[in-house]
Amino acid sequence: MKILEVTRVTPSSNSPKSAAEFSLSLTFSDIFWFTFPSVERLFFYQLNELTPACFKSVILPKLKQSLSLTLLHYLPLAGNLKWPSNAPKPIILYTPNDGVSLIVAESNADFNLLSSNGIYEAVELHTLTPELITSDDSASPIALQITLFPNMGFCIGITAHHAVLDGKTTTLFMKSWAYICKQGNAENSPLPSELTPFFDRSVLKDPDGLDMLYLKQWLASIGSDSESDTNNKSLKILPNKGEAPNLVRATFEITREDFKKLRERVLSKLSDNGKELHLSTFVLTLAYITTCIVKSRGGDGDRNVGVGFTIDSRPRLDPPIPENYFGNCNTITGELVKARDFLDENGFVFAVQKVSGMVKEVMEKGVLEGIEKKLLTVLNSSEEFVKSVKVIGVAGSPRFDVYSSDFGWGKPSKVIVVSIDKNESISMAESRDGSRGVEVGLALKKHEMGNFSYLFLKDV
Numbered sequence: 001m002k003i004l005e006v007t008r009v010t011p012s013s014n015s016p017k018s019a020a021e022f023s024l025s026l027t028f029s030d031i032f033w034f035t036f037p038s039v040e041r042l043f044f045y046q047l048n049e050l051t052p053a054c055f056k057s058v059i060l061p062k063l064k065q066s067l068s069l070t071l072l073h074y075l076p077l078a079g080n081l082k083w084p085s086n087a088p089k090p091i092i093l094y095t096p097n098d099g100v101s102l103i104v105a106e107s108n109a110d111f112n113l114l115s116s117n118g119i120y121e122a123v124e125l126h127t128l129t130p131e132l133i134t135s136d137d138s139a140s141p142i143a144l145q146i147t148l149f150p151n152m153g154f155c156i157g158i159t160a161h162h163a164v165l166d167g168k169t170t171t172l173f174m175k176s177w178a179y180i181c182k183q184g185n186a187e188n189s190p191l192p193s194e195l196t197p198f199f200d201r202s203v204l205k206d207p208d209g210l211d212m213l214y215l216k217q218w219l220a221s222i223g224s225d226s227e228s229d230t231n232n233k234s235l236k237i238l239p240n241k242g243e244a245p246n247l248v249r250a251t252f253e254i255t256r257e258d259f260k261k262l263r264e265r266v267l268s269k270l271s272d273n274g275k276e277l278h279l280s281t282f283v284l285t286l287a288y289i290t291t292c293i294v295k296s297r298g299g300d301g302d303r304n305v306g307v308g309f310t311i312d313s314r315p316r317l318d319p320p321i322p323e324n325y326f327g328n329c330n331t332i333t334g335e336l337v338k339a340r341d342f343l344d345e346n347g348f349v350f351a352v353q354k355v356s357g358m359v360k361e362v363m364e365k366g367v368l369e370g371i372e373k374k375l376l377t378v379l380n381s382s383e384e385f386v387k388s389v390k391v392i393g394v395a396g397s398p399r400f401d402v403y404s405s406d407f408g409w410g411k412p413s414k415v416i417v418v419s420i421d422k423n424e425s426i427s428m429a430e431s432r433d434g435s436r437g438v439e440v441g442l443a444l445k446k447h448e449m450g451n452f453s454y455l456f457l458k459d460v
Contacts, residue, residue: 001127002106004148009064010099011071011078014187022075022094026163027201028210029313029328031089032375033162034218035237039395040129040418041160043174043402044115045409046153052106055148060104063146063156063407066181071100073191074173076199076326081139081164083233089215090235092141092164103130103145111152115414117251119453122421122443125249129157129418132237139235141165142173153413161237166328168312171400172197182408197326204321204329207368214375221379247421247443250453251414252289255437258460259284262348265459269349278356278363281398282428285438287351288460289426290392294342296444296451297390301340306391307354308334312399313367331367332374333358336389348459393425396441403432417441 011018026034050059071078079094107127113120114128130143141164145157160170176195183189190196222234254262262284267274277283286309294305313329314321321329335358341350362369395417396402402415417427421443431437444452 001109001147003103004106005102005104007102007104008099009067009071009102009144010097011075012068012187015072017072017075019096021096022079024076024092024199024327025201026090026092026211027204027327028206028214029204029330030163031211031214031218033166033328034090034214035222035235036162037238037419037422038132039160039162039167039170040157041170042125042128042155042157042414042416042418043405043412044111044153044155044414044416045407046111046115046413047409048151048153050148050151050153052148052150055150055154059154059409060146062181062185064102065185066407067100067102067144067177069185069187069189070173070177070180073176074197074326076164077141077173079141081141081161081235083137083235089211090163101130101133101140101143103143105145105147107147107149109149111149111155115153115155117253119248119250119449122247122249123245125416125418125421128155130159132159132161134161134236136234136236139237142170157418162328164327166310166312166330167396167400168314168323169197169326169328171402171405172324172326174402174405178405178407182406194324196324198322198324199326201327203325204317204327207371210372213372217375217379246445248446248449249416249421249441249443250449251416252440252442252453252456253431253437254281254285254288254440254460255431256435258437261460262288266349266352269346277352278359279352280359281436281438283352283355283359285398285428285440286392286394286426287355288348289440289442289456290355291342291348291351292452292455293392293426293442293444293448294339295347295455296448297339298451299339301338301343303339304336304389305339305342306334306336306389306393307351307358308332308391309358309394311362311367312397316363316367318366331362331371332378333362334391334393391424393423394428395420395425396427396429398428398430398438400429402429403434 075094076092078098082093083090130145133140141161143159148154310330403411427441429439
């Protein structure tokens with residue numbers, strides 16, 4: 001890896017927007033993720049004739065210019081997370097001349113392997129994702145890296161602060177940047193309404209002061225006894241404590257035909273023909289992948305396994321809030337189950353019933369049900385518990401439409417959530433070919449991946 005440039009891209013100075021200060025308060029949904037580790041994504045673009053000269057004279061200037069223009073629409077991303085001494089909670093603050101950190105690099109790694117579904121060492125992706133700049137009194141919302149693979153293509157790495165933006169907003173930003181670049185980088189060019197971020201915080205109603213409740217819980221977890229204790233008002237995010245050096249990565253695809261088979265398999269095992277089940281592609285995907293992971297790890301059937309996922313609250317609130325709402329608007333759900341329930345021949349059916357029940361509960365009770373207790377449950381999990389329980393979570397979504405991020409040189413050849421190798425999660429995205437299948441990214445120990453591949457392919 002060769003670093004070619006370390007720079008900062010500011011919103012275009014040709015617009016009066018960039019000359020005005022802009023701030024956003026954090027909502028309860030943002031503060032829930034206050035110091036959670038950052039989320040890292042990679043977008044690979046294949047250009048087989050891409051020379052270093054063409055990259056530096058054509059591709060890079062276009063990407064920089066379009067980024068500068070896009071930031072005019074996304075000023076909070078050019079700013080910083082701050083916690084003013086007289087403010088009860090942090091804010092996102094943009095001031096003129098703020099900008100986004102951008103690293104430009106060149107790599108001689110195997111582009112074709114890294115952007116394939118094949119198996120490779122997880123750490124090979126780490127040099128392609130930038131570090132988020134955080135300190136006690138300031139934190140960057142995002143950091144970017146553009147890496148050239150000579151005669152192969154390039155990739156864009158984005159690292160996002162989870163308290164500022166969720167996966168949906170990150171994807172919205174990438175689509176907006178791609179749109180402006182593909183349209184030719186015209187000054188003052190508007191974004192389509194579906195890509196224009198919606199900043200009005202008043203639409204997300206805070207039930208009973210959850211923002212300050214969550215903030216107190218975070219402060220208590222880092223050793224602060226009261227709201228007035230400014231010594232611990234640190235904006236540093238928690239380090240990722242994963243075991244990436246021991247892991248390999250791969251991507252598996254579940255096609256529409258596979259989903260048909262999986263549905264039939266579940267229904268054939270149930271006397272009531274699954275009338276009570278929510279058999280969405282999400283439920284089938286998480287249930288099947290979880291079953292294969294638990295079986296691939298083997299071990300004591302009495303051990304606990306965690307299954308959890310994040311739910312986008314935008315369309316599920318009353319009234320719903322816009323799909324292009326900027327920030328976090330989600331909730332989490334999860335359950336502990338015994339490994340043995342996945343291990344027998346009906347393990348997949350059990351998993352479908354479990355995940356279906358979790359989804360239906362949220363749909364019936366609403367996304368705000370029990371929300372005041374959820375953060376404390378996470379923070380109170382002891383280190384021993386965290387080490388002993390393998391929690392299978394989900395990053396991304398087949399609904400994000402990540403493969404539509406076309407900067408003018410074609411849609412991505414691969415989109416990867418890198419940070420799953422540090423937190424036991426899997427990733428989901430729509431199939432690149434638009435066939436309504438689902439891509440699943442995994443990071444497992446080498447022998448587990450071998451077992452998983454066998455189990456996965458056996459039934460789809």
